[in-house]
Amino acid sequence: MTSPSLKLIVEAALIAAGGPLTLDQILALFSEEERPKRDRVMDVIRELEVDYVDRGIEIAEVAGGFRVQVRSQVAPWVARLWDEKAPRYSRALLEILSLIAYRQPITRGEIEEIRGVAVSTNIIKTLTEREWVRVVGHRDVPGRPALYATTRKFLDYFGLRSLNDLPPLSEIRDPEALFDRELPLEPPETSARSITELES
Amino acid sequence: MTSPSLKLIVEAALIAAGGPLTLDQILALFSEEERPKRDRVMDVIRELEVDYVDRGIEIAEVAGGFRVQVRSQVAPWVARLWDEKAPRYSRALLEILSLIAYRQPITRGEIEEIRGVAVSTNIIKTLTEREWVRVVGHRDVPGRPALYATTRKFLDYFGLRSLNDLPPLSEIRDPEALFDRELPLEPPETSARSITELES
């Protein structure tokens, strides 16, 4: 067989996607000449569903399309994979987070300019998934780069009422000053009125 | 059946992990009473390998353990799931990475000596941020230069089980052989591979 079967491609795509795929997304994997009919793709998904009956995975139909997930009978064991604390964040991630905090709203390109190296998509993804950072808009220049800012969750996590509670840059530059003083690290029980509340 | 079979659990764990799992990591999914023998887990992985022969996925053994990946025949289609092109790496970066891989532990100065040009700090930084390379110590000479080595992540990324799986370095033709003799050099049969052939 020269070109792999439709079923193999659909299976691999569903398992690799890491999230739900719509029929359209699956169809988009094929060039125009080789693109199968929608019904054929649907048939293949149904076939896979049957194949998976005695496997550790299953196909779930969710709003966003079809997703391969761990069969729930085995999920309790598999979930233990993530029991351990995730590894510590890399230096790069911390640098990028701190730049977003202090220079927001900021584009990826601006971060790269300051750091002198490319910003990894994974880091942005991690920060976004943790909901510490989000896209608040796009700069109206060619490419319309996303503008990143920190979130309320970020402030909460670090026990800050607002960004103003972060030490000023002048202090950060001076290593002595930074550690001689105690930073406001204790979580504010009164979490007071944060500025973000004003928003709503 | 009350508790799912070992095979289902191992399969689901490998497919969900998003990276390689060692036997130990798989064993750790089970409580002490239910924990299978190592050999049993190994058998199950071999069985899965066979099951996957006509599927869109396959099991690969890399430095970090066993991982499930998209079968290479279907990878070109699956790759279209991601808009972003895979990062390309410059020749300089690949040369430096090769030197670190084959000559580890190695200092920056030693890399520069072999390549005949300065090593860019950004390249070292990119390699470190990708966690392909790390500092494993310092050479005990003036300046105490850092010694670089490759990591397990590097091996995993390039689908290798160990450094031994790296493509062998081309044999060095011994220049001594040339200079010891007064005779005009006729290329010995064995090293008849001309330089231009190496190029292709």
Place this chain on the structure above:
Amino acid sequence: MALESTPMGLQQEMPFAVVQGAPFMTLPQDLYIPPDALEVFLDAFEGPLDLLLYLIKRQNLDILDIPVAAITDQYMEYVELMQELRLELAAEYLVMAAMLAEIKSRMLLPRTESEDEEGTDPRAELIRRLLEYERFKQAAEDLDALPRLERDLFIVHAGVPPGFIQRQPPDVDLRELLVALRGVLARAQLFTSHRVEKESLSLRERMSQVMERLRGRGFVDFAALFDFAEGRAGVVVTFLATLELTKSSVLELVQSEPFSPIHVRLRESNDQESDDIAVA
């Protein structure tokens, strides 16, 4: 030793170079290269050793037996041309030029007895380095050819149904964050220090908040951006944030006629919002 070696005329048939995938041009004997092409050309080399290897291979010569005089002449022509064009030339190229010149001069001298005993060919060190570099040049190509993640290999990643995983993300101490920032600033010091310090963080924070409020909403009454309960300082910060955002082309202010209400909106179509978060 085979100094007479390969006739130089051979090279005329050879293609000049393949620069970044494209056959570039043919190189006549006089080494003419258009100036802007030379820059590209120089970029294509990873240093003097790489350039030398290229010169050697171009003529199908054996590294073990390079005619130093000829190669040196060619190398020098490149270097001189680059200098003439005032291209930025890494110092390493000049060091190599000096080394070649020295080898060349030693090759011209009659070899003395003592040298013979030691078995030292003046070229020995250069040849050793070329061979060594060539190996790793090859190794880099081999490494690049290995199937690798993101390009040829794709790890699968099935989800776990909700409710089973309680993954604890790593903790971060605020100090770690500040230390990281200090690291970046120390490296980027030159061009950020002045601008950053003047801007207060509350302004930056407010910029984010203003954008957040305008997101996906089309035109909004300018006055609605202000929360008068915050008092004078708060209003001023919001005002400054709006100006700053307008200046950096993030916001658009519109007033249809004098003294009519001012409206403001994000300069982007609403359908484009949040597509960056959706990186799966």
